[in-house]
Amino acid sequence: MSQLAGKKILLGISGSIAAYKAAFLTRLLIKNDAEVQVLMTPSAASFISPLTLSTLSKKPVYSDVSGAEGWNNHVELGLWADAYIVAPATANTLSKMASGQSDNMLTAAYLSARCPVFFAPAMDLDMWKHPANRRNLEWLESYGDHFFNVGYGELASGLVGEGRMAEPEDIVAQLDAFFTKGADLRGKRILITAGPTYEPIDPVRFIGNRSSGKMGVALAEAAARRGAEVDLVLGPSALQARHNNIRLERVETAREMYQAATNLFEHCDVAILAAAVADYRPSNPAVEKIKKKREEMSIDLVKNPDIAATLGKSKKEGQLLVGFALETQNEMENARGKLERKNLDMIVLNSLRDKGAAFNHDTNRVRILHRFNNKTDDFELKSKADVAEDILDTLLRDYLT
Numbered sequence: 001m002s003q004l005a006g007k008k009i010l011l012g013i014s015g016s017i018a019a020y021k022a023a024f025l026t027r028l029l030i031k032n033d034a035e036v037q038v039l040m041t042p043s044a045a046s047f048i049s050p051l052t053l054s055t056l057s058k059k060p061v062y063s064d065v066s067g068a069e070g071w072n073n074h075v076e077l078g079l080w081a082d083a084y085i086v087a088p089a090t091a092n093t094l095s096k097m098a099s100g101q102s103d104n105m106l107t108a109a110y111l112s113a114r115c116p117v118f119f120a121p122a123m124d125l126d127m128w129k130h131p132a133n134r135r136n137l138e139w140l141e142s143y144g145d146h147f148f149n150v151g152y153g154e155l156a157s158g159l160v161g162e163g164r165m166a167e168p169e170d171i172v173a174q175l176d177a178f179f180t181k182g183a184d185l186r187g188k189r190i191l192i193t194a195g196p197t198y199e200p201i202d203p204v205r206f207i208g209n210r211s212s213g214k215m216g217v218a219l220a221e222a223a224a225r226r227g228a229e230v231d232l233v234l235g236p237s238a239l240q241a242r243h244n245n246i247r248l249e250r251v252e253t254a255r256e257m258y259q260a261a262t263n264l265f266e267h268c269d270v271a272i273l274a275a276a277v278a279d280y281r282p283s284n285p286a287v288e289k290i291k292k293k294r295e296e297m298s299i300d301l302v303k304n305p306d307i308a309a310t311l312g313k314s315k316k317e318g319q320l321l322v323g324f325a326l327e328t329q330n331e332m333e334n335a336r337g338k339l340e341r342k343n344l345d346m347i348v349l350n351s352l353r354d355k356g357a358a359f360n361h362d363t364n365r366v367r368i369l370h371r372f373n374n375k376t377d378d379f380e381l382k383s384k385a386d387v388a389e390d391i392l393d394t395l396l397r398d399y400l401t
């Protein structure tokens with residue numbers, strides 16, 4: 001049975017050509033036995049008739065805060081709903097919601113809603129990319145709201161690019177998954193390391209690596225969405241962590257990451273080490289910029305502390321330690337070696353030989369090896385957000401229940 005059965009869904013529709021998809025979405029939600037209350041911005045009615053939506057949802061459609069439908073309705077609706085979906089969400093409506101405006105039923109209900117809120121943005125590709133719009137999305141995510149990814153393709157303007165509203169079938173599938181998982185990590189404290197480390201050679205140069213932080217940040221956001229309290233120790237990365245349950249500590253060098261992780265480990269239930277930590281650092285970083293005087297030069301390196309191995313030694317009963325292995329050859333053998341040497345419970349193997357996997361890609365392909373048996377879980381190439389869900393699902397299935 002669908003997890004949407006019996007759920008009370010507020011569906012907010014704003015004025016976009018993609019509003020026609022809201023009719024399909026309403027129908028699909030009703031087919032899944034959800035109860036749907038449609039709210040429309042005044043301009044949405046230019047794109048789709050309220051009559052169509054009230055017929056599909058079997059309820060009157062609300063639009064005006066001060067209209068005949070009642071002054072206080074937005075408060076009641078905000079309390080009534082199990083989820084609020086805004087689809088399509090235009091740049092204008094997203095901007096109003098990000099800044100707390102409440103000049104129509106849709107935006108007023110948003111401020112009153114105590115349920116999870118989901119946005120399915122729809123707009124032209126340049127609007128989608130504009131820094132003002134990006135900032136609004138970041139603000140909304142920082143309030144704990146969720147987004148359905150926009151699609152790529154031909155847009156109403158005739159331009160081709162990102163900005164198409166997600167398909168109703170995908171929205172329903174993701175909502176169903178959301179209600180299935182709920183807050184299954186509530187009460188857990190999870191430490192995550194992510195990103196590269198930079199080891200200074202002199203004040204302007206460093207030894208680093210190609211990690212972007214995407215895999216670790218995806219893990220932090222997925223765990224936070226699922227109710228965990230997350231400590232994210234992030235090396236130099238352009239990414240932000242966007243969830244209220246994430247406490248972010250930014251570090252630069254392996255030794256700083258070591259310090260932060262070892263301080264936080266004692267109080268966590270699970271540590272997931274997705275960072276690509278430099279194994280060595282220059283032994284004597286120059287105080288001033290090194291001048292180009294010699295034809296050749298060499299840099300002496302010393303070993304950095306191994307965070308995973310240190311946490312593996314101090315791990316207490318009931319704590320779980322998950323590592324990553326980034327390999328280019330003899331993948332399984334090397335990963336199992338690390339699993340045992342560092343006293344990990346689970347290791348997530350990604351290989352640079354797999355196209356679209358590991359460093360910097362938005363996708364990854366992983367295999368998960370377990371300490372307690374010789375079993376391996378093999379996953380397809382998928383988005384790092386979905387890989388993060390797979391890793392957390394595996395932890396819950398095999399260790400946390």
Ligand code: PMT
Pocket residue numbers: 193194195196210211212213214215216254273274275276277278279304305306307308309322323324325326327338350358359360361
């Ligand atoms: O950040 P992205 O661009 O999204 O890329 C993701 C990733 C490829 C960096 C990530 O998926 C990944 O594989 N991270 C681990 C990379 C790595 O350094 O692997 P390793 O095989 O060298 O290390 C094994 C484990 O020991 C890792 O969990 C690592 O975090 C940990 N380690 C290593 C060295 C060290 N000094 N301290 C550590 O804790």
